[in-house]
Amino acid sequence: MKTIEYLTTPGLREIFLPGVIAGLAIALFGGVLSVFVVMKRMAFIGQGISHAAFGGIGVAYVLGFGAAAAGGTGASVLGGQFLIVFLFCLLAALQVGMLTGGDPGRRGKRAQADTAIGIVLVASMAIGSLLLHIAEKRGRVSTVSWESLLFGSIVSVSEADAWACVIVGALILAILFAVRRPLTFWAFDESAAAAFGVNTRAMRVTLLVLLALATVTAMKLAGVVLATAMLVLPAAAAVQFSADARRVCVLSVVFALVGVALGMLLSFELDWPTGASIVLVLAGMFGVGWVKGRMWHRAAAR
Amino acid sequence: MMQEALKSSPASVAIRYSGVSFSYESGEAPALDRVSLDVRRGERLGILGPNGGGKSTLLKLTLGLLRGYSGTIEVEGLAPVEAAKRRLIGYVPQRVEAELAFPITARHAASMAATAGLGPFARSSGAEARVERALSVVGAASFADRPVGLLSGGQMQRVMIARALASDAKILLLDEPTVGIDPAGQKQFAELIQRLHDELALTTIVVSHDLRTVAATSDRVACLARTLHYHDSPEGLTPHVLAEVFRHDAAAIFGDLHVDAHRASECGHDHSHGHSHEHPRERGNGSHGTQSKSGGGGS
Known part of the structure; x- marks a missing residue:
């Protein structure tokens, strides 16, 4: 078992263990958060947010906050990068999110939102790649690891990153726990929730901020492209197995943890890229659930 | 004026509209034009009007979902937004508005209004008891464990009414309650409204474009087509x-x-x-x- 070797041998352990811890932390908060993302149909918004992160990375690199990604572990560099990327995600999240929501009473501009996300998504990628190119030319970073930025890399996860995942994860879970009742009501029936005194705007902003926070945190491990997978797939698989919100939430966390653990195992044993392995395992679980759901429905219809 | 003289004393008024006007865009023709109406406590009021006549605008204003109107709306003496925070009105929306693919049971859906205001660590046992009572009052106890996606229109409506009852609201506001409900279900619905009125002394407001629905569930009818045209008994509706x-x-x-x-x-x-x-x-x-x-x- 290479996995055991990676996680116990001194020298190797320092490289791989932070990634494993980060992955499990991401699974924990991603599993819960994804329930709301799937219920509120925000998967595509999540995509937009994570791609906006790429623009943020470009800015961070040009400003000299890129060393951490190239192997450095300076806390100030790391913190600066995190902050810049988070701000970028937050701006994208709020802009896109407000466009899709709006006041429940007013005639919204929902039709525009789809286009807006599409534009934010590609424009951020373009800005990001341009700025990374400039940063590279000016010598702000030695070489840009495109693959690691886009698809993530377990060895690039530092001890500080792992801590960030654990702390941010705890924060996200605490906030979700605090607002779980009004948030569920809002997600289920927005205008009725407002009529019963739920501050729907606050709920929307809360979920978008948490989404941005989660995306930035998950990005180091899973990359820009795959980060949202962690915020969608666990719950998407879980809803195939239950129609009870609490059970879906528990299942979603279980699936996320199993997906990350199994994905990493495959990645270590077969030398596959970690982010891709995790996502494929999760997608596989969704597939099994989907097929099972079809068969179950067919049996129920008989 | 006659209407002024007929106004009831404040103590017996559940909702008071005074000269309420509203336009979606400034300069656009108003969706509501100087609507004045008293909803009396404990009455069964029907608001009848054509589609586009301002019914849903009035409903949204009453629930605090729309702001920026002129005139005054008082729900038990409070502005609509404040009244919503205190859950004074039990809103029963049209069935289509809720997310029915949602993985929740009927019981959970019925509990949302009662528990939404609870703090993160508050025990929900009191609210849960009210939810159970409400579910049995509306006759939804037998399918309380079923996912909302598998409920019929009539069943879903009863769950939504239970949600409003469990919130302890004394005013029930129902939006197009018979849309998508079969005739037998509509009859049951009218009986349920009668029962809620008799047993729980609720004020019920049924908003609909359907004359039969309004006539079957109301003691008094207000006709709304941008302005208020009439408010009296259904029998007087010529x-x-x-x-x-x-x-x-x-x-x-x-x-x-x-x-x-x-x-x-x-x-x-x-x-x-x-x-x-x-x-x-x-x-x-x-x-x-x-x-x-x-x-x-x-x-």
């Missing part, structure tokens, strides 16, 4: 009043009542003219329908 409210639609919808919508809109409240020219076959004419009430120069 074809003439309906014609005034529904305008040209009336000829199409209530053709069998021998309503001459065209004449009625021209003549205002003068009955004699309305009955002297009967053209039951005349259908609504779109270009006339867009004219303002006082314009009247169509023919």
Whole structure:
């Protein structure tokens, strides 16, 4: 078992263990958060947010906050990068999110939102790649690891990153726990929730901020492209197995943890890229659930 | 004025509208124009009006979902947004608005209004007891564990009513409650409203475009088509009043009542003219329908 070797041998352990811890932390908060993302149909918004992160990375690199990604572990560099990327995600999240929501009473501009996300998504990628190119030319970073930025890399996860995942994860879970009742009501029936005194705007902003926070945190491990997978797939698989919100939430966390653990195992044993392995395992679980759901429905219809 | 004299004392008023006007865009024709109405405590009020007549605008204003109106709305003496925070109105939306693919049970859906205001660490046992009581009052206990996606229209409606009851609201506001409900379900619905009124002394407001729905669930009817045209007993709803409210639609919808919508809109409240020219076959004419009430120069 290479996995055991990676996680116990001194020298190797320092490289791989932070990634494993980060992955499990991401699974924990991603599993819960994804329930709301799937219920509120925000998967595509999540995509937009994570791609906006790429623009943020470009800015961070040009400003000299890129060393951490190239192997450095300076806390100030790391913190600066995190902050810049988070701000970028937050701006994208709020802009896109407000466009899709709006006041429940007013005639919204929902039709525009789809286009807006599409534009934010590609424009951020373009800005990001341009700025990374400039940063590279000016010598702000030695070489840009495109693959690691886009698809993530377990060895690039530092001890500080792992801590960030654990702390941010705890924060996200605490906030979700605090607002779980009004948030569920809002997600289920927005205008009725407002009529019963739920501050729907606050709920929307809360979920978008948490989404941005989660995306930035998950990005180091899973990359820009795959980060949202962690915020969608666990719950998407879980809803195939239950129609009870609490059970879906528990299942979603279980699936996320199993997906990350199994994905990493495959990645270590077969030398596959970690982010891709995790996502494929999760997608596989969704597939099994989907097929099972079809068969179950067919049996129920008989 | 007559209407001023008829106004009830504040203590017996559940909701008071005074000169309420609202436009979606400034400069646009108002969706509501100087609506004044008292909803009395414990009454069963129906608000009848054509589609686009301002019913849902009035509903959203009452629930605090829309702001920026002129005039005043008082729900138990409070502004609508404040009243919503205290869950004074039990809102029962049209079925289509909720997310039915949602993985939740009927019981969970019914509990949301009662538990939404609880703090993160508050125990929900009190609210849960109210939810169980509400579910059995509306006759939804037998399917409480079923996912909402598998409920019929009538069942879902009962769950939504249970949600409102469990929130301890004393005013029930129902939006188009019979849309998508079969005739048997509609009859059950009318009986349920009667029962809630008798047993729990609730104030119920049924908002609908459907005359039968309103007549079956109300002691008093207010007709709304941008402005308030009438508010009295359903028996007093003459074809003439309906014609005034529904305008040209009336000829199409209530053709069998021998309503001459065209004449009625021209003549205002003068009955004699309305009955002297009967053209039951005349259908609504779109270009006339867009004219303002006082314009009247169509023919």
